[in-house]
Amino acid sequence: MTFEENTKPVLSLQDLHKSFGERAILKGIDLDIYKGDVVCIIGPSGSGKSTLIRCVNFLEDPTSGIIAYHGTDVKKAFKKLPLYRAKVGMVFQQFNLFNNMTVLENCMVGQIKVLKLDAKTAKETALQYLKHVGMADYINAKPQQLSGGQKQRVAIARALALKPEVLLLDEPTSALDPEMVGEVLKVMKALADEGLTMVVVTHEMAFAKDVASKVIFIDQGVIAEAGKPEDIFVHPKKKRTQDFLSRFNVFSQAKM
C-alpha cells in the first residue's frame, strides 16, 4: 500500500448537521476515519452519538454536510445507497437479527440479495465469519433461541459477511446482561487487532481506552474533544470531558 492511499480517509464527514424538525441534534461534525482506525464515540445520553453513526450509512438522512467515501460524496456518487451500505456494515444495540431466518440465513441473505453471490459462496463466507465469532455451531438456530450475546455475535458475523470496509457499531453491548458483554467485546477486540476499521458508539470506557485508536467525545451535537485514548482518558482538556469521565472513573475505582 502506498503512503498516498494510507493517508486518505476511507470515510470523511464534513460539517454534518442533523435536525429533527426544530431540534438540532448534530451541529457540525467533522471527522476523518482512516483504514485500520478504531474510532470510539463516547458522550452523555442524548448528545447525538447514535444519530451520528446512523447518519454515516444514511439510516438518518443528514440535514446538511457531506459524507465522503474515499473522497467522493456518497450522496452524489451513489444514486442508490444499497451498495455503499454494503461497504459500511452496521451492528445495532438491539441486534435486529431477521426473526424469520436461521442464523445461517441471516448471514447469507445480504450476500445473495445485495452482492448477488451464489448460495454456495454465500454459505462458505457466512460459515467462515460465524466461526470467527464462535457461532458456527448454531447455524440452524432461530434468533429467538439465542442469548443476547450470541445474537450480537451473529449480528457482527452478518455484517462482516458482506466484507465491509468499515464496521459501525451502535452501542453493541448496551442491551446485554453484564455477563455477556465480555464475549462481544472480545470479538470486537479481535477484529480491531486484525485491522478492521471500526466506528463504535460505546459506554464501555475500558474498551475504548484499550482498543481505540481515536476517541471522540460528543456533547450537545458537537465534538467537544477528540484525540488518542490516553489524551482523552488521562489528560482531558475540557471541563465537560473531565466531568463526564470522572463519573466513570469513580465507578471503576469503586469496583476495584
Next chain:
Amino acid sequence: MSAMPTTFFGWVYFLLQEYGTVLFKGALVTLLLAIVGTFIGCIIGLIVGIIETIPEDKNSSALAKFVLKSEKRLLDAYVEIFRGTPMIVQAMVVFYGAMSLFSIDMSPLFAGFFVVSINTGAYMAESMRGGIDSVDAGQKEAAIAIGMDHFQAMRCVILPQAVRNILPQIGNNLIINIKDTSVLNVISVTELYFASKSAAGVYYKYFEIFFITCIIYFVMTFTASRLIRWWEGKLDGPHDYKLVHDPLADPTGLLPVAPTPTKKGR
C-alpha cells in the same frame, strides 16, 4: 310411499336421505366460495397493504409522488366503502348493477366470488397494514443497513413475519366467509343456506333442516379453524435446533477444511 316419520330424529334421518346430496352440494359451493374468496381477498389485501406502506421517497419526482399518493387515496376509498357496507347489499348492487349499468349478465356464482373476494380484500388490507406495522422497525433498518432496498426488505424480511402475525386474522376471515356467504342467497347462489331453505320449504320442516345445516356449518368452520392452527404451528418451525459441528466451524483447526466425505462411493 312409506309412512311419514313421527319423531324429530326420524325427520332428520328422512330429510338427510331425501336432501343430503342437495345440502352436500350446497356445502361444497359454500366452501368453494369461502376458500377462493378468502384466498383472492388475501392477495388483494397483501397488494393493498404493500402499496399503503411504501414510504415516500424525498428524492423521487413530483409526478411519482403524486401517483403514489393518489393510489393510496384510491385504495383508502376502496377499503372504507367495502368495509362500510353490508355484503348482502354489495351482492345486490354488484349483481343487478352490472346488469343494468353495463348489461353484463354475470352468473350468480361469479358475482358471489367477486363480492366475497373484494369484501375480504378490504378487511385483509387493514389487517395486512397492521401486520406490516407490527414488525419491529429494527428489522427493516437492519435490512436497509445491509444494503437491501425497500422491496427486498419487504419480501425477505417484513412480509414473512407480517403474514405469520396475521395468520389468525386470515383464519378469522375464512370462518366468517364460510358463514357469511349465506347472504349470497339473495342473488340465488345455490350455497348451503339457499339449498337448506329450498329443502325446508317442501315439507315445511324448517327446524329439522336447519338443525342439519347448523351441524354442517359448524363442522366446516371447526375444521377450518384447526387447519389454520396447524398451519401456524408449521410456520413457526421446530422449537429446538441441532448444534452443527461443521468442519469449517472446528475451533481447533485440526480437521481439514473440506466438504465432509459422503458415505456413498467410499
